[in-house]
Amino acid sequence: KMSPEQRTLWVKYFEPSKYLPGVRCPILFITGTNDEPYPLVIHEKSVRLVDSKYATLTVIPRLPHGHIWTFPEVDAFIDSALKGQEKLIQISGSAICVIVGPETAVAHLDPRYLDRVKKVELHYTQQTGPWPKREWKSVEGKIDGDRVTAQMPKEGYLAYYMSLTDERGLVVSTRHQVREE
DSSP states (O other): OOOHHHHHHHHHHTOGGGTGGGOOSOEEEEEEEEOSSSOHHHHHHHHHHSOTTTEEEEEEEEEEOOOOOOOHHHHHHHHHHHHOOOOOOOBOTTOBOEEETTTEEEEEBOGGGGGGEEEEEEEEEOOOSOGGGOOEEEEEOEEETTEEEEEOOSSOOOEEEEEEEETTSOEEEOBOEEOOO
């Protein structure tokens, strides 16, 4: 709980929405589906503020909040940005996963990364209520041309996203989508 003066200072100096629209360099967002202080829907607001050509996202299913520095995606991302080493897989367009046809989730890839995708997963929740308390389920997907696809459950999913794992075991994700009721 902040006093009005503390809140004013926070918004002036630390509020991400003041700085993220100006990002003009590669940036990695990493979070878990069950993060308590920064639920997925709040995290998504920050991701959307950055031009998609600069943003890379990794969402780890069922991960709660924590100050964890052992994600290999972070080291690989930094090495690619600062040392010119191999980049994480890039998802094309606005990095979203959409539903097409009869309950099929689809995300499009930059064709340069197709041969590097070793695993595709769809993650979804069928629960309502506080985001950090929701149970997330995962199903395997597949590569289909320049896109990745996965079969959605027949009914009851409320939010979903895809993750792609490369040959190094590094994961990138689409932004999550909330199903329109």
